[in-house]
Amino acid sequence: MTINIDINLSNQIFNIIVNEIYNGIYREGDILTQKIISEKYGVSKTPVWGAIRALNLQNLEQSMTCKGIKVLKIDRGDIINPLNINLVLNKKIY
Numbered sequence: 553m554t555i556n557i558d559i560n561l562s563n564q565i566f567n568i569i570v571n572e573i574y575n576g577i578y579r580e581g582d583i584l585t586q587k588i589i590s591e592k593y594g595v596s597k598t599p600v601w602g603a604i605r606a607l608n609l610q611n612l613e614q615s616m617t618c619k620g621i622k623v624l625k626i627d628r629g630d631i632i633n634p635l636n637i638n639l640v641l642n643k644k645i646y
Contacts, residue, residue, distance in 0.1 A: 561595055562602030568593065569603060573612060578623045584613075585620035 569589070572578050589600045604621055607613040613621040 561599030562606065565589065565593055565595065565599055565603035566606045569607060570610075570612065573623060580623055580625040582623045583616065583620050584623065588620070 569578065578584065586597045586600045586604070589603070590597050593600075604613065604615075607621070608615065612624055614624055616622050
């Protein structure tokens with residue numbers, strides 16, 4: 553069994569971004585790009601792409617062609633299910 557480090561990094565980046573959304577660091581309407589995220593957290597674009605895919609599945613972002621992603625409004629009561637993210641990332645549906 554091999555461990556995919558990018559999956560672990562994707563989960564970590566996903567969790568960091570979700571926390572930053574909840575804490576108001578990223579607000580509704582903010583535009584983020586893979587480049588900005590990868591430079592901010594010091595990772596390659598591959599795990600960032602996985603994190604963005606997970607954000608999309610949780611309806612926390614809206615992809616904007618050639619512009620990046622737009623942070624969507626969320627309520628503090630929204631439930632993020634990490635099992636769903638792990639299933640998606642492990643099946644490499646991104």
